[in-house]
Amino acid sequence: HHLTTSPAHQLFSTTFAPVKPKQFFIETYGCQMNVRDSETLAGELEALGYVAAEAASDADVIVLNTCSVRERPHHKVFSRLGELALLKRARPNLVLAVAGCMAQIVGDKIAQRAPYVDVILGPRNLGRFGPALAEVLADRGHVLVRDTAECLPEGLPVRRAPGFSAFVNVTYGCNNFCAYCVVPYARGREVSRQPAEIIDEIEQAVADGYHEVTLLGQNVNSYGSDLDSATDFADLLTLVDTILGLWRVRFTTSHPRDCSEKLLQVMASLPTVCEHLHLPLQAGGDDVLRRMGRGYSFADYRRTIARARELMPALAVTTDLMVGFPGESEADFEATLAAVREIRFDQAFMFKYDDRPGTAAADLPDKLSEVEKLRCLALLIELQNTIAREVNTAQLGQTFEVLVEGFDERHGDLLRGRTRQNKMMIFAGDPALVGELVHVRATEAFMWGFLGKQG
Numbered sequence: 541h542h543l544t545t546s547p548a549h550q551l552f553s554t555t556f557a558p559v560k561p562k563q564f565f566i567e568t569y570g571c572q573m574n575v576r577d578s579e580t581l582a583g584e585l586e587a588l589g590y591v592a593a594e595a596a597s598d599a600d601v602i603v604l605n606t607c608s609v610r611e612r613p614h615h616k617v618f619s620r621l622g623e624l625a626l627l628k629r630a631r632p633n634l635v636l637a638v639a640g641c642m643a644q645i646v647g648d649k650i651a652q653r654a655p656y657v658d659v660i661l662g663p664r665n666l667g668r669f670g671p672a673l674a675e676v677l678a679d680r681g682h683v684l685v686r687d688t689a690e691c692l693p694e695g696l697p698v699r700r701a702p703g704f705s706a707f708v709n710v711t712y713g714c715n716n717f718c719a720y721c722v723v724p725y726a727r728g729r730e731v732s733r734q735p736a737e738i739i740d741e742i743e744q745a746v747a748d749g750y751h752e753v754t755l756l757g758q759n760v761n762s763y764g765s766d767l768d769s770a771t772d773f774a775d776l777l778t779l780v781d782t783i784l785g786l787w788r789v790r791f792t793t794s795h796p797r798d799c800s801e802k803l804l805q806v807m808a809s810l811p812t813v814c815e816h817l818h819l820p821l822q823a824g825g826d827d828v829l830r831r832m833g834r835g836y837s838f839a840d841y842r843r844t845i846a847r848a849r850e851l852m853p854a855l856a857v858t859t860d861l862m863v864g865f866p867g868e869s870e871a872d873f874e875a876t877l878a879a880v881r882e883i884r885f886d887q888a889f890m891f892k893y894d895d896r897p898g899t900a901a902a903d904l905p906d907k908l909s910e911v912e913k914l915r916c917l918a919l920l921i922e923l924q925n926t927i928a929r930e931v932n933t934a935q936l937g938q939t940f941e942v943l944v945e946g947f948d949e950r951h952g953d954l955l956r957g958r959t960r961q962n963k964m965m966i967f968a969g970d971p972a973l974v975g976e977l978v979h980v981r982a983t984e985a986f987m988w989g990f991l992g993k994q995g
């Protein structure tokens with residue numbers, strides 16, 4: 541193909557410097573919902589002609605997509621804002637936006653402590669990011685949008701992270717109001733997306749080369765309770781399973797109270813649905829569970845796991861655990877340790893309780909000291925790490941289906957992927973296998989997963 545250059549074009553290209561597109565940079569804190577929300581923010585910015593910057597210092601627009609669930613990310617964001625203030629002083633046209641759960645919960649405090657922030661946008665208001673940006677650019681005023689009653693419009697653009705695994709929301713918000721948790725205040729009441737919209741989004745992702753999908757919601761098990769159609773979460777999985785070219789379906793988070801027999805049976809029967817259940821237990825003591833408002837006892841939890849393992853022998857079970865809830869006694873903490881020993885989780889995310897302003901637990905008496913909470917957390921982590929290593933060691937020699945995601949960071953020549961149980965597998969193989977399903981035998985076990993051999 542021969543390219544001719546017209547005199548007019550020559551004149552254009554020599555007279556004017558090429559227009560450099562404006563750049564954006566997004567920093568994401570918190571959970572998978574925030575990762576997915578950042579993909580929408582990136583999509584909106586690209587639709588406006590922006591391109592992704594390599595570093596924050598190159599960007600014309602910087603977005604912090606924040607998390608409010610614990611104390612530490614709050615501090616991180618405020619100190620990050622301090623750094624960005626210096627950048628903004630050097631480049632006054634830089635646009636700074638704070639999105640996510642902190643924007644919702646402490647938006648006023650951000651506006652006060654960091655008055656140079658241009659846009660403060662709650663998680664329900666992502667669809668208004670473009671207009672807010674336009675307003676800022678037009679008169680450089682500040683825009684604050686926080687309305688948890690608003691619904692996210694369908695069809696917002698998305699720029700997904702590269703790879704083979706896509707996040708797709710099925711519900712927004714949460715109705716549970718667990719005593720410790722800020723999420724219902726940050727993300728509003730639970731709203732289910734229409735099944736057809738979810739299917740459309742997954743089909744588009746598959747067309748774009750994604751072969752695995754993770755369905756997202758704070759409590760996916762209650763999906764559909766607000767819809768006119770009778771589609772519940774198990775029905776939704778059945779619909780999703782039929783999508784051509786979709787190899788794997790995951791979902792998070794399930795709630796022990798709502799994890800039904802029907803759901804477990806459907807999980808077990810559908811070929812795409814991975815043998816992995818993330819079911820946050822939070823605590824092993826019934827008294828603590830009751831005061832958390834979780835709606836199940838440890839006996840209920842044990843029964844659900846036993847049934848799930850009966851239906852899916854290869855199932856991996858992961859969980860969230862919290863130590864130091866107000867009033868938690870040594871016996872309560874022992875109950876959590878005992879639960880961990882009994883269930884033998886494949887993996888656990890473990891936290892020490894933090895007071896979150898506005899939540900019910902913040903007003904409870906008998907708070908534990910930081911030292912005490914940290915002592916419990918360290919003991920819990922040590923126990924769970926040992927168990928995770930033992931669970932994986934017991935699976936040595938087994939062959940797992942692995943979706944190859946790319947190359948391992950530490951051993952650059954080795955491939956890295958995940959088993960259906962969501963465990964990391966690192967092995968030597970042809971680079972052409974990236975993006976493919978392969979079978980790999982586990983040859984060395986670690987807390988985090990396996991080293992393996994193909995075939």
Ligand code: SAH
Nearest residue numbers: 720721758793820860862891892893894896
């Ligand atoms: N919707 C999910 C996840 C919510 S946030 C669920 O219901 O499990 C993720 C985890 O953060 C929670 O499971 C909980 O273990 C932890 N978490 C929530 N609030 C917390 C707080 N105030 N202090 C410490 N950990 C908290």
Ligand code: SF4
Nearest residue numbers: 714716717718721723
């Ligand atoms: Fe928070 Fe409970 Fe809702 Fe999970 S289910 S987001 S822990 S209120």
Ligand code: F3S
Nearest residue numbers: 570571607608609641
């Ligand atoms: Fe954090 Fe909001 Fe997710 S508080 S954990 S980003 S829902």
